[in-house]
Amino acid sequence: MTCQEVMEYMQRQLDGDLDERETESLMDHTRHCPDCAAMFERLKRLSSELDNLPKVAPGYSLVDAIMPRLEQIELMQSAQTAADDAIVNTVPRRTPPVRQQRWTERFSFRALSGVIAAGVVIGLFIVTFDSQGMRNADEANSNTMLFSANYNSSGADHSAAASSGAETGNAADNGAIESLSERSSVNDQAGNESRDGTPEPPVSGDAAAVSPDSNGEPDQAGNAAADANDPVVKDVQPEAAAPPKSNQPARPSAPASPAPAPSSPQEGQKDGEASDSVTEPTSDNTNKTRNTNETNKLEKQPEREAPIPDKPEMAADESAQEVPEMGIASEPEQSFGIASIAGPDSEVMSPDGAYNAAIMNNTVKVFDAATGALLFESRNKDGEVVNLVWSEDSRFLSYEVIVQDEAVERYFVDINRAAETKQ
Amino acid sequence: MVEPGLIRAAQSGDRDALITLLREIENHVYRTAYYILNNEQDAMDAAQEALIRIYTKIGSYEEKAMFKTWVQRIVTNICIDKFRRNKPTVSIDEHEMVFKEKQNVEDEVLSSYAAKDIREAIDKLPEHQRAVVVLRYMQDFSYNEIADSLDLPLNTVKSYLFRARQQLQSLLQDYQKGGVRG
Numbered sequence: 001m002t003c004q005e006v007m008e009y010m011q012r013q014l015d016g017d018l019d020e021r022e023t024e025s026l027m028d029h030t031r032h033c034p035d036c037a038a039m040f041e042r043l044k045r046l047s048s049e050l051d052n053l054p055k056v057a058p059g060y061s062l063v064d065a066i067m068p069r070l071e072q073i074e075l076m077q078s079a080q081t082a083a084d085d086a087i088v089n090t091v092p093r094r095t096p097p098v099r100q101q102r103w104t105e106r107f108s109f110r111a112l113s114g115v116i117a118a119g120v121v122i123g124l125f126i127v128t129f130d131s132q133g134m135r136n137a138d139e140a141n142s143n144t145m146l147f148s149a150n151y152n153s154s155g156a157d158h159s160a161a162a163s164s165g166a167e168t169g170n171a172a173d174n175g176a177i178e179s180l181s182e183r184s185s186v187n188d189q190a191g192n193e194s195r196d197g198t199p200e201p202p203v204s205g206d207a208a209a210v211s212p213d214s215n216g217e218p219d220q221a222g223n224a225a226a227d228a229n230d231p232v233v234k235d236v237q238p239e240a241a242a243p244p245k246s247n248q249p250a251r252p253s254a255p256a257s258p259a260p261a262p263s264s265p266q267e268g269q270k271d272g273e274a275s276d277s278v279t280e281p282t283s284d285n286t287n288k289t290r291n292t293n294e295t296n297k298l299e300k301q302p303e304r305e306a307p308i309p310d311k312p313e314m315a316a317d318e319s320a321q322e323v324p325e326m327g328i329a330s331e332p333e334q335s336f337g338i339a340s341i342a343g344p345d346s347e348v349m350s351p352d353g354a355y356n357a358a359i360m361n362n363t364v365k366v367f368d369a370a371t372g373a374l375l376f377e378s379r380n381k382d383g384e385v386v387n388l389v390w391s392e393d394s395r396f397l398s399y400e401v402i403v404q405d406e407a408v409e410r411y412f413v414d415i416n417r418a419a420e421t422k423q
Numbered sequence: 424m425v426e427p428g429l430i431r432a433a434q435s436g437d438r439d440a441l442i443t444l445l446r447e448i449e450n451h452v453y454r455t456a457y458y459i460l461n462n463e464q465d466a467m468d469a470a471q472e473a474l475i476r477i478y479t480k481i482g483s484y485e486e487k488a489m490f491k492t493w494v495q496r497i498v499t500n501i502c503i504d505k506f507r508r509n510k511p512t513v514s515i516d517e518h519e520m521v522f523k524e525k526q527n528v529e530d531e532v533l534s535s536y537a538a539k540d541i542r543e544a545i546d547k548l549p550e551h552q553r554a555v556v557v558l559r560y561m562q563d564f565s566y567n568e569i570a571d572s573l574d575l576p577l578n579t580v581k582s583y584l585f586r587a588r589q590q591l592q593s594l595l596q597d598y599q600k601g602g603v604r605g
Binding site: 007008011012014015017039042043046047049050051052053054055056057058059061062063065066067069070073074 | 438442445446449450452453454457458463466467470471474475478479538541542556559560561566581584585588589591592595596
């Protein structure tokens with residue numbers, strides 16, 4: 001047994017790792033090897049010194065010392081949980097990027113649909129200009145309005161195609177208001193052209209200008225697209241089916257979205273002609289203002305339910321290319337703003353179906369669902385209104401306003417008292 | 424030895440149990456940190472950090488490992504990280520301290536190794552050998568428990584421990600000789 005091997009035995013002996021026989025041979029060696037014996041002594045001494053090192057303890061309780069930090073962690077964790085909950089409850093506010101993206105997507109769809117609608121309108125106009133001449137003016141007008149929405153969205157689409165999709169979403173957000181003024185000018189122009197007998201895009205533009213007044217109640221306007229019972233829409237639907245055929249847009253692309261919306265544009269196209277013939281320059285101005293309200297209202301809507309008009313989508317692909325020639329899609333910003341009209345979806349019906357709440361132009365309005373009467377209108381909020389939620393008994397409506405710096409104000413509306421309180 | 428029931432309660436979200444648990448282990452945690460870092464303040468910091476980490480990670484402890492080795496793994500990891508960060512600045516101070524220490528030793532003419540000498544000697548060991556020695560002597564860990572704590576193979580633990588003791592022994596012998604000669 002070499003001294004090297006003995007060294008390991010000595011070490012293991014210190015750790016109590018030697019069996020009897022090994023201990024025996026270790027002892028045997030150290031008895032005859034003074035060097036190893038001395039080493040063994042030193043190691044044993046070292047080991048016992050190490051064993052006897054003071055069992056130091058902290059001068060104060062470490063747990064007490066870290067208690068504040070532990071509580072902080074606890075708070076942060078609960079805050080995190082709360083935040084998670086909040087995210088669930090207030091998706092629109094918490095996830096602006098997502099929303100924007102969806103916006104964009106919807107946008108292009110809607111825009112495409114608008115393009116199609118415009119194409120169809122033009123086609124119909126050309127074909128039926130004389131025969132269709134005068135229809136029920138009211139109906140024509142309301143339809144026109146819807147149509148105009150789509151027509152405008154077509155413009156948006158066009159520009160969207162030109163620029164990147166993401167930009168579209170933003171532009172739509174921002175451009176809505178400026179676009180209004182521009183649009184009105186366009187409408188004027190359109191009106192002039194149509195009067196010249198040019199049956200092309202201008203006509204639809206004119207129709208757009210006229211439309212708002214036909215819509216009497218904003219509520220109706222908002223619903224028109226989605227509400228199948230609305231006489232106007234009913235009227236529209238057959239026609240809606242027709243135009244796509246002629247345009248051979250029968251693509252199966254359509255996602256499961258409500259059909260009514262798409263139908264209206266097409267109807268609008270038809271009636272657009274009618275309204276066109278009826279329209280007088282003077283009515284233009286009066287309508288514009290109303291139009292503004294409509295625009296804003298509708299602009300908000302996409303954020304909510306966003307029923308995507310399916311038919312227009314289908315046709316959109318084809319007609320998208322036509323747009324430039326038609327000359328409808330003029331200035332991008334303009335079309336953005338207008339395009340936002342296209343998605344009527346920010347209306348929220350109360351659980352009992354008695355009321356409709358809508359966001360318009362940073363105000364919240366509540367309408368009687370049956371009569372369309374305006375029951376409540378909030379003051380104009382200093383920020384984007386989101387998150388309309390009805391209480392279960394339909395007596396209260398809550399909503400949030402995103403003011404500057406992402407701060408959120410929450411309001412409650414008591415429908416019976418027609419009053420709102422800020423929370 | 425920490426009661427398994429307490430650990431389970433702490434894991435299931437019983438905050439009081441978790442605090443009690445931390446109180447039970449805080450001295451063990453501190454002791455390891457103190458002997459690895461050889462500095463009271465650093466040891467306080469490291470031990471607190473380890474306790475906080477245990478507090479937040481208690482859910483990730485699995486019973487297949489021993490709780491005490493899980494705890495020691497956390498604290499040694501923190502200490503070794505700290506040690507690596509401090510090393511460049513420490514080395515200069517260390518030399519001065521050693522020098523002073525020798526003077527003291529000479530004055531006192533000790534018959535046995537002073538605890539301080541041993542601490543100084545431990546401080547000269549490479550980080551892993553140091554951790555092995557600390558766990559072996561301050562926590563009374565077996566080879567296997569050390570291996571679990573440090574995530575090292577058993578043979579590596581043994582060879583670190585043996586080499587560490589040999590080196591300590593020779594360092595201390597030098598100190599003592601110096602003292603005797605002085």
